[in-house]
Amino acid sequence: MPASEVPRSAADRLLDVLAAFDLRNPALSLSEISRRAELPLATAHRLVGTLTRWGALERDESGSYHIGLRLWEVAALAPRGVALRQAAMPFLEDLYETTHENVHLAVRDGLEVVYIERISGRLAVRVRSEVGARWPLHATGVGLVLLAHGAAAVQEQVCAHPLTAFTPYTVTDPARLRRILAEVRRSGCAVSERQITEDALSVAAPVRGPRGDVVAAVSVVVHAGDDRTPALIPAVRVAARGISRALGWQPSVRTGPP
Incomplete structure (x- = not known):
């Protein structure tokens, strides 16, 4: 039986309901949930009711549903979520005060980078990243850091697929990407x-966990051609090292470049 025809379990359907929500669709009606989750309306109604009673979804006065506070409370237990953000925030704030530019903290999820914290500069360049946003690893500073320090199998998987171009300057040649990753390391x-x-x-640097493995990346984003770029590199490295030490990393056990 083709994978697309394998019956979905009850757990699969519950997850499909939650996956119907994203940054562009934070509030959905029942019919929208049914359509986006590819579920019959009656099934969607039953599952939404279950999730609402548990607190994973909340319904507002207009009848639309949102992700509920109970789900956020559970998500806060993720080691790459709130705990990482709390450890990183003093250093992100220091980096922002030093530059007054956009500062990001991100982690890798599969073949994508996920932004888990952002401090925005009022006069800084406009960026398309938001907390919770996902972007391909090859096209961002934090993504390059996470990919460069990821498993060889992950790097090969990224290079084996077409690399999406967002501008005429986006790296889309796998051979060139491999050279860039080597330079990042x-x-x-x-x-x-x-x-x-x-x-x-974007200037980005790796954040290491207690065992020295790269668990996140921190970056500052400025206007293209900014002549402060050479000075930003050590500033971002200092922030990354500070976060790493807050997470328990000791330089004596690191596994790669600082």
Whole structure:
């Protein structure tokens, strides 16, 4: 039986309901949930009721549903979620005060980078990243750091698929991407310019966990061509090291460049 025809379990259907929500669709009606989750309306109604009673969904006065506070409470237990953000925040704030530019903290999920914290500069370049947003690993500074320090199998999987171009400057050649990843590992940072938008440049560095493995990446995003870029590199590295130490990393046990 083809994978697309395998019957979905009750757990699968519950997860499909939750997956119907995303950054562009934070509030949905029952019929929208039914359509986006590809479920009969009666089934969607039953599952939404179950999730609402448990607190995973909440219904507002207009009848639309939102992700509920109970689900957020459970998600806060994720080691790469709130705990990481809390450890990182003092260093992200220091980096912002130093630069007054957009500062990001991100983790890898599969073949994508997920932003888990962001501090926005009022006069900084406009960016398309938001907390919870996902982007391909090859097209962002934080993504390059996470990919460079990821498993070889993950790197090959990314390089084996077409690399999406967001601007004329986006790296889409797998051979060139491999060379960039090698340089990121050698230098301990990534500089990604005009990859998602033509007016932005990102400087990123790895955040390490207690065992020295890279668990996240921190970045600052400035206008493309900003002449402060050489000075931003050590600033981002300092922030990344500070977060790493807050997570229990000791330089004596690191497994790669600082």
